[in-house]
Amino acid sequence: MANVTKRAVLVGCNYPHTKFRLHGCIQDVQSIKRVIMDKFGFHETNIQVLTDDDRDGTPGWLPSSLPTGANIKAALNEMAKRAKAGDVLFFYFSGHGTAIPVLEAGRPFRQDEAIVPSDLNLVTDVDLRRFVNRLPEGVSFTILSDSCHSGVLIEKKKEQIGAAKKRKAPENPPKPKGKAEIKFLGFHFISHVIDDAAGFAHDGGNKTSQGAHKIFGKDVSLKFHPHYTGGAIELGPVQEDEGILLSGCEVDETSYDIVLGDQAFGAFTDAVVKFLNGHHLCATISNGQLLAGAAKKLEEQGYEYEQNPCLYCSDKNKSEPFLGGFV
Template identity: 35%
Template sequence: MKAKLAVLVGCNYSNSTHELRGCINDVHSMHHTLRTRFKFNPRRIETMTDDPHSKKKPTGENIKAALKRMFDQAKPGDVLHFYFAGHGTLIPAEVALTDKPESAIVPSDHNFITRADFQQLVNRLPKGATFMFLADTCYSGGLMDQEKEQIGPGPRNGNHVGAEPTPRMIPFETVLSQLAPMADLDDQDIGGLMVNMFGANAPAMFGANAPAMFGANAPAMFGIPPNQFPPPLKHGHGVLISGCEPNENSCEGEIDGKFHGLFSYGVQKALKEHPDPITNKQLVLRIQQIVGKLYSKQHPCLYCSDKDAHALFL
């Protein structure tokens, strides 16, 4: 019998200049849905939030460790699910040493998790297992390499319901300005800054900076030279359902008296309105309709193989 495993992460960044209000609510909603609708064993769901009473904080190190544990347990046929609600950021191409800006999620300690980090993990997935990534964060459409965008942007106009929603986004420059004083380094040297602060748990894409700082003791994961990422995801290994396009904001707002991400709200509403099994493509089309009525500048997307587009969600 196939196993179902999940890692759920929500970051509200309380008492900061970029505080959010709905991410922990979204994690609780997703946890309930996994248990009741999709029959996940609660003991196989690892949850991390930055609630003051949370036992384990969603730092970059802790999130990657939880994902690694999940992938290490995976067997052929298993379903792995990662859900992240929080800020995203966009690393400029000239900083990332790539031909386009790089999307990243922002853990509670601002230790970015990038496309390269996800590729290192997902390429370990056993044959026949499935990885489902739901990302309610700005720029989330660029978080995993896939061969095909199954569902892209819909119609565009400027309408929205209620107050202007809050983007789940931290400008890259803001993160640098906050981290640099703690590391006593030039905030232009992002690679050195991240490696100095986070060591072996720094984003994989900044690995070229490690030898200069650690010499022969540089962590093995830092053997990535500039412009060279881990190989693209293996065919059919990953499904990304993103809250928005790679260049868009994924927003949150008050809905029915509680704060939620518009995308996360759309996921929950679409599933409640369709109690029967639903394919990934059918689900995302429904989510687009729901989110579009709330805020039409945000377009959830689906990235996966043709086969996975027509596979059942979870």
């Protein structure tokens, strides 16, 4: 373990000064940063934080620290470039998720998952799959996403904990604590904004890909790149034991941003942090144990019937220590 390095990219998007603003995502990043440093041995120099907390113009502020689509992918790519066998990599996201409708001739309708950066330059399941495919053999990579529609952000992963655990809500379920907002931004809204910015009339057709490429250029999501949509770029399959995804909810469910008194936080992140901080004497917590523990905390908060966290990974990784174990 002496040569193992733990690296993390932590992203929080509150989307200030917008009508789809959230309140607890930057606090989520701070909470996750503390717990991975205190309990899992991450060094601050190996943690990159991207947040949109109105620092523009303050001393030390850099545009590269904003959670734009380009900056998120650049941070992940840099982490992949430095990775070596045995390293532990962690990507955390708190913010809006979205579902991209996909219509292909001769195939059933589907919706692909994506996270929503501060500039709406989506980071999609295809982008994350490409990142996983780049990792050297023997690297552990974990995503924890506190957003809506965050299941299956890594394609072809087995659901270990999720829908099978879901329970039917009683007639009078317990009332959740605090004021809650959903962490979901509809793709219809995003496509309208992109089409308008690109100068295209929104007609419900396929111009969103063209508009996104026109605005973001080389930094656009691969899903909207003409070489990918045209079939010129092929992605290799994700191996069964690559990638671990802990998502705040099922594919078709909602994750919540909570305001409780003077505190704001993501319900899933708060559950994860409270569970981890409550295990001072435990040397290791597996990915499966963490997900089950977080689900129990959500139940205590009153969200068990609306927000069911999920674990997607191989059978082996279900029992592996979360982030390589405590230090």
